[in-house]
Amino acid sequence: MTIAEVAAVRGPGRPAEEPAIETEGLVKRFGATRAVDGVDLVIPRGGVHGFLGPNGAGKTTTIRMLATLIRPDEGTARVFGHDVVREADAVRARVSLTGQFASLDEDLTGDENLRLLARLLGYPRAEGRARAEQLLDAFGLTDAAGKQVKKYSGGMRRRIDIAASIVVRPDLIFLDEPTTGLDPRSRNQVWEVIRALVRGGTTVLLTTQYLDEADQLADRISVIDAGRVVAEGSPGELKASVGTGTLQVRVRRPDQRADARDLLTRVLGVEVREQSDPAGLTAAIGDAGPVARALTALEDADIGLAQYALGQPSLDEVFLALTGHTAETVPPSRDGATSEETPA
Amino acid sequence: MTAVASTPTPTQQHWTPDTAAVHEALVAGARPRPQGPLAASATFGWRTLLRIKHVPEQLFDVTAFPVMMTLIFTFLFGGALAGSVDAYIQFFLPGILVQSILMITMYTGVALNTDIEKGVFDRIRSLPVWRPSALVGALLGDVLRFTLASAVIISLGLLLGFRPDGGPLGVLGAVGLLLVFAFALGWIWTFLALRLQTPNAVMGWSMLVITPLTFGSNIFVDPSTMPGWLQAFVDVNPVSHLVTAVRGLMHGEAMAGDVGMVLLWSALLVAVLGPLTMRRYGNRS
Numbered sequence: 098m099t100i101a102e103v104a105a106v107r108g109p110g111r112p113a114e115e116p117a118i119e120t121e122g123l124v125k126r127f128g129a130t131r132a133v134d135g136v137d138l139v140i141p142r143g144g145v146h147g148f149l150g151p152n153g154a155g156k157t158t159t160i161r162m163l164a165t166l167i168r169p170d171e172g173t174a175r176v177f178g179h180d181v182v183r184e185a186d187a188v189r190a191r192v193s194l195t196g197q198f199a200s201l202d203e204d205l206t207g208d209e210n211l212r213l214l215a216r217l218l219g220y221p222r223a224e225g226r227a228r229a230e231q232l233l234d235a236f237g238l239t240d241a242a243g244k245q246v247k248k249y250s251g252g253m254r255r256r257i258d259i260a261a262s263i264v265v266r267p268d269l270i271f272l273d274e275p276t277t278g279l280d281p282r283s284r285n286q287v288w289e290v291i292r293a294l295v296r297g298g299t300t301v302l303l304t305t306q307y308l309d310e311a312d313q314l315a316d317r318i319s320v321i322d323a324g325r326v327v328a329e330g331s332p333g334e335l336k337a338s339v340g341t342g343t344l345q346v347r348v349r350r351p352d353q354r355a356d357a358r359d360l361l362t363r364v365l366g367v368e369v370r371e372q373s374d375p376a377g378l379t380a381a382i383g384d385a386g387p388v389a390r391a392l393t394a395l396e397d398a399d400i401g402l403a404q405y406a407l408g409q410p411s412l413d414e415v416f417l418a419l420t421g422h423t424a425e426t427v428p429p430s431r432d433g434a435t436s437e438e439t440p441a
Numbered sequence: 442m443t444a445v446a447s448t449p450t451p452t453q454q455h456w457t458p459d460t461a462a463v464h465e466a467l468v469a470g471a472r473p474r475p476q477g478p479l480a481a482s483a484t485f486g487w488r489t490l491l492r493i494k495h496v497p498e499q500l501f502d503v504t505a506f507p508v509m510m511t512l513i514f515t516f517l518f519g520g521a522l523a524g525s526v527d528a529y530i531q532f533f534l535p536g537i538l539v540q541s542i543l544m545i546t547m548y549t550g551v552a553l554n555t556d557i558e559k560g561v562f563d564r565i566r567s568l569p570v571w572r573p574s575a576l577v578g579a580l581l582g583d584v585l586r587f588t589l590a591s592a593v594i595i596s597l598g599l600l601l602g603f604r605p606d607g608g609p610l611g612v613l614g615a616v617g618l619l620l621v622f623a624f625a626l627g628w629i630w631t632f633l634a635l636r637l638q639t640p641n642a643v644m645g646w647s648m649l650v651i652t653p654l655t656f657g658s659n660i661f662v663d664p665s666t667m668p669g670w671l672q673a674f675v676d677v678n679p680v681s682h683l684v685t686a687v688r689g690l691m692h693g694e695a696m697a698g699d700v701g702m703v704l705l706w707s708a709l710l711v712a713v714l715g716p717l718t719m720r721r722y723g724n725r726s
Contacts, residue, residue: 164567165567166566166567189568189569190475190569194563194564194567199560199567200559200560202561203559204492204495205491205495213487216484216487217475217481217485218473218476218568219473219474219476221473228470231466232466235463236463237456237458245495261564263470264470265471265472265473266468266470266472286456286457286458289458290460293458293464294463294467296460296464297467
């Protein structure tokens with residue numbers, strides 16, 4: 098049976114019942130530390146799911162359990178319906194790891210790394226070589242094919258990492274902070290590649306500390322802090338869940354500000370604060386519905402506006418509201434570092 | 442070449458993602474059946490060879506190191522221990538061969554620990570192949586390095602006047618037996634590599650194991666001059682059996698008992714440490 102035939106038999110058509118990932122009460126202890134402390138997740142197939150959290154929050158440990166690299170101490174986890182402990186091989190056949198989760202042999206060339214993986218994953222020699230060539234070409238690495246991976250630049254390194262993870266098309270790919278340390282151009286390249294993977298039907302689980310990255314890419318986000326999922330939803334839902342956004346107005350004549358304030362308070366039904374700017378007012382709003390009415394009321398009362406703006410809170414503000422600290426203020430130790438320093 | 446150079450090709454840094462090509466490459470990926478245990482082990486062995494190609498310094502410890510050991514010990518002790526260099530090397534060469542190869546086996550553990558540290562190990566463990574194949578493959582790849590080291594030492598020995606009475610067949614048999622034991626001993630190092638945190642720690646512990654095993658044996662001198670407690674240790678030390686067997690095979694006076702003991706020890710090492718190692722391998726955090 099040729100590779101193409103095998104592929105045709107297994108095909109892309111999978112039963113759609115089981116979610117990509119399903120966990121119940123997942124716990125992993127390292128000594129006295131509960132690195133993962135009861136994580137419940139249901140991640141549907143397709144799209145990008147973001148794991149957002151500071152270093153040491155338990156993101157990496159959770160993913161290492163999902164990828165069958167370590168065993169959970171409590172709870173269960175299933176990937177496409179397969180238990181990560183009892184059916185580890187079935188899980189391994191469908192997932193791929195990249196980045197800090199799983200690296201390439203830096204002493205070998207990009208081409209050798211890909212051929213090695215292709216051989217292990219069952220490509221015969223000639224097909225494996227062709228597959229490596231195809232991937233190098235698609236990721237713009239043909240000129241660097243014969244170079245040792247340790248000589249690659251940061252951006253090239255991420256590309257070869259991702260290429261290595263799709264030698265066999267994975268149903269689920271774990272991307273660990275794929276753009277950390279990259280310049281903006283390389284970062285955009287990686288984002289484009291991730292979007293291309295999603296279009297190909299692969300489910301992407303992305304960990305990141307960058308809120309704008311989660312905002313840009315993720316369909317849904319789990320916010321993880323101290324080993325627990327503290328919030329979950331689409332970026333928009335998460336922002337809405339912490340209240341909302343703000344309406345900011347500047348009246349044209351500062352002497353009308355008191356009137357404007359009374360009027361907005363009445364129409365919006367929330368507290369309206371005066372800014373240090375003598376013409377500025379700020380109102381925290383629950384939803385954007387009454388805003389149009391409030392603006393019309395101001396116009397009817399002949400209060401002219403120099404400016405108005407409606408803003409959603411940033412994910413930074415969301416993170417702060419949910420965890421009590423910002424993503425950046427946590428000591429910058431590598432996520433999962435505790436796990437490596439504690440003899441298990 | 443000039444034609445290529447004159448065509449302005451975009452540099453790697455200014456790559457614009459061709460998402461269509463990425464998409465195509467993704468969906469073109471077939472899903473053949475992963476390699477079986479033997480084929481996967483061979484592929485991991487191939488990796489070890491590729492690494493030698495790129496880091497040829499690795500061959501230093503299988504060539505320069507044994508040459509140095511052989512020369513130093515032969516000329517330093519030869520006269521004192523056996524009356525002459527020529528007489529000593531007949532006794533000593535099989536021993537220094539064993540000593541050199543067993544010391545080189547330690548690098549297997551160091552290399553594995555480096556893989557763990559760099560994250561290569563996690564990529565390998567996440568693949569749907571027979572799990573021991575990565576370790577078996579690495580050990581098999583190393584057996585090739587040991588073969589090279591053996592060839593270097595025996596050639597040097599022949600130059601220095603070593604004359605094995607067992608002939609080529611006896612020498613080949615001796616090397617074969619040594620390689621079997623070296624492969625089995627490798628599991629001690631892989632086990633240590635999985636227990637310890639850094640390559641340096643692995644090296645330190647390995648030295649602690651290998652030094653009594655090799656020096657507390659009959660490699661350098663006849664144990665009859667040693668105190669009783671040391672003789673007792675030398676007698677049960679598997680390395681002594683190995684040295685006796687290798688000496689015997691090379692000089693055509695092999696004793697089946699020693700060969701049997703070596704094979705038994707090898708089987709025991711693999712049977713005990715293989716599963717212990719694989720348990721650590723499966724669940725290393």
